[in-house]
Amino acid sequence: MKKIILGIAALAGFAAANAQTDQNDWMVGGNFRLNTSDNNTQIAFTPNAGVFLVDNLAFGGNFSLSYSKSGNNKYTSFGIGPFVRYYFTTESQSIRPIIHGSFNYLSTKQKIINVSSTNTGTNFFIGGGAAMFISKNVSIDALMGYDRTKYKNFDGSGGFAFNVGFQVYLLKDQVDKVKGKK
Numbered sequence: 001m002k003k004i005i006l007g008i009a010a011l012a013g014f015a016a017a018n019a020q021t022d023q024n025d026w027m028v029g030g031n032f033r034l035n036t037s038d039n040n041t042q043i044a045f046t047p048n049a050g051v052f053l054v055d056n057l058a059f060g061g062n063f064s065l066s067y068s069k070s071g072n073n074k075y076t077s078f079g080i081g082p083f084v085r086y087y088f089t090t091e092s093q094s095i096r097p098i099i100h101g102s103f104n105y106l107s108t109k110q111k112i113i114n115v116s117s118t119n120t121g122t123n124f125f126i127g128g129g130a131a132m133f134i135s136k137n138v139s140i141d142a143l144m145g146y147d148r149t150k151y152k153n154f155d156g157s158g159g160f161a162f163n164v165g166f167q168v169y170l171l172k173d174q175v176d177k178v179k180g181k182k
Contacts (some may be wrong), residue, residue: 027169029098079105101126123163143164146161
């Protein structure tokens, strides 16, 4: 009897992770970062939305908002750009490997001792990780990879980055209902 119950539970778990990354499905999510230390605060929010062009391949856009303060120095940044993400393996797995790449155009305002200036630049991230589906339509994502930022008239900097976020998957039928097509 235990084997039957465990088998049914496993089958239900696999079925729950079904049909999130099919062609024409949507994903909406992002990540949030908060870092505080002595006389230093960083807050960042990066939402995104995308559509699956083919099964397992999503293309979309993201924007980022961030604020940091270190002593009397303050930085506010806004970024916008595209992303692409590919999910490996089948939909029946609750943990799915992914690769992710994004590119953002940035505008940053800095205020250093009552002197303000604005600078523009670019940022890109390329990496991999996993999407852990905690329900049929929600995953918690962990990504690690290379992140590089370059501002106009300044040397660029880059290095290892680790991001944790989430995604909500909207099936094509659900999106059509919202749009009033069904």
